Amino acid sequence: MNHHDKLALPVGTTLDRFIMRKQEDFPYATGELSQLLRDIALAAKIVNREINRSGLIDIAGAYGNRNVQGEDQQKLDVIANIRFIRALRNGGEVCTIISEEDEDVIQTGNTQGKYVVAIDPLDGSSNIDVNVSIGTIFSIYRRVSPTGSEGNSQDFLQPGTHQVAAGYVIYGSSTMMVYTTGNGVNGFTYEPSLGEFFLSHPNILTPKTGAVYSVNEGSSESFSQGVTEFVAYCKDNSFSARYIGSLVADFHRNLLKGGIYIYPPTAKAPNGKLRLMYECNPLAFIVEQAGGKASNGRQRTMEIEPRDMHERCPLFIGSPELVDKAEELLAKEHSHDAVANS
Ligand SMILES: O=P(O)(O)OC[C@H]1O[C@](O)(COP(=O)(O)O)[C@@H](O)[C@@H]1O
Numbered sequence: 001m002n003h004h005d006k007l008a009l010p011v012g013t014t015l016d017r018f019i020m021r022k023q024e025d026f027p028y029a030t031g032e033l034s035q036l037l038r039d040i041a042l043a044a045k046i047v048n049r050e051i052n053r054s055g056l057i058d059i060a061g062a063y064g065n066r067n068v069q070g071e072d073q074q075k076l077d078v079i080a081n082i083r084f085i086r087a088l089r090n091g092g093e094v095c096t097i098i099s100e101e102d103e104d105v106i107q108t109g110n111t112q113g114k115y116v117v118a119i120d121p122l123d124g125s126s127n128i129d130v131n132v133s134i135g136t137i138f139s140i141y142r143r144v145s146p147t148g149s150e151g152n153s154q155d156f157l158q159p160g161t162h163q164v165a166a167g168y169v170i171y172g173s174s175t176m177m178v179y180t181t182g183n184g185v186n187g188f189t190y191e192p193s194l195g196e197f198f199l200s201h202p203n204i205l206t207p208k209t210g211a212v213y214s215v216n217e218g219s220s221e222s223f224s225q226g227v228t229e230f231v232a233y234c235k236d237n238s239f240s241a242r243y244i245g246s247l248v249a250d251f252h253r254n255l256l257k258g259g260i261y262i263y264p265p266t267a268k269a270p271n272g273k274l275r276l277m278y279e280c281n282p283l284a285f286i287v288e289q290a291g292g293k294a295s296n297g298r299q300r301t302m303e304i305e306p307r308d309m310h311e312r313c314p315l316f317i318g319s320p321e322l323v324d325k326a327e328e329l330l331a332k333e334h335s336h337d338a339v340a341n342s
């Protein structure tokens with residue numbers, strides 16, 4: 001252990017310096033992951049600029065395309081996708097990317113790159129043109145394909161426990177980047193006039209419990225018995241209902257204040273709506289590093305063995321006691337099912 005381990009970096013440290021000092025804690029590390037994180041921060045600044053002026057220039061309206069999930073793609077989705085891919089390509093550490101906006105893997109041409117990145121470049125896109133918080137979510141893995149060749153889908157079919165780093169950017173009342181490399185979670189606030197992210201939320205720990213539940217109750221008619229019972233439990237205990245409709249923003253609030261976010265299976269989305277690789281797993285890594293939990297209702301999110309790069313899964317994420325409670329009620333539902341089917 002060198003002396004930096006004992007020295008907590010003070011609030012106000014720039015993101016670049018923070019990344020550099022953390023890198024010094026691993027004397028044999030090559031610095032490529034540090035560079036990759038800086039590439040993401042750079043793209044985030046550029047996307048932040050585009051988002052801030054989206055009401056002025058006509059980039060918020062629908063683009064006329066549909067993405068691989070069949071949803072309307074907004075112009076800003078396209079712009080954010082291009083910016084992040086370009087930054088990762090120019091950086092040189094990443095060989096292959098998957099993005100919510102592209103069906104196939106994206107080759108950067110950096111066949112020597114050791115890392116692969118899964119990204120939701122613009123999360124909460126239905127909130128773009130109404131000036132509500134949106135975000136970016138990313139997940140970083142070491143590639144499994146041999147260096148020197150192009151990467152492939154196998155590089156992304158790794159469970160979340162293999163993540164090397166994960167994070168998100170929230171473009172909200174202020175812009176923040178929050179990330180983990182498996183050593184706790186730190187949050188940085190962007191100061192636009194200086195063009196820098198500064199450490200503002202060191203070592204984030206999520207409350208053990210909370211009194212906020214976040215779920216789209218418009219679909220409650222098709223919730224399973226266990227989910228219905230859990231929502232009733234939240235109401236019986238006078239929890240506050242909070243649902244922005246941008247996963248990043250709902251997650252960020254609950255991470256800091258305590259609570260639970262749920263996207264359960266519904267009639268419209270039988271596996272839930274959220275994507276395992278670039279929505280659920282990165283946030284699961286962050287929440288666990290902050291002392292919280294993430295589950296698909298039956299299984300720890302990060303232990304799910306992915307079968308498809310774009311697969312969806314249900315998500316129950318947040319304060320550990322609330323995720324435990326939800327799992328307990330879902331387990332009862334499953335045991336009823338087992339009796340009914342026997
Ligand atoms: O409108 P719904 O069904 O509640 O879905 C909201 C969820 O969909 C998402 O917008 C999906 O993300 P994208 O905007 O990246 O497609 C999440 O951010 C959000 O939590």
Ligand SMILES: [Mg+2]
Pocket residue numbers: 120122123124247279
């Ligand atoms: Mg999303």
Ligand SMILES: [Mg+2]
Pocket residue numbers: 077100120121122123124125
């Ligand atoms: Mg998106």
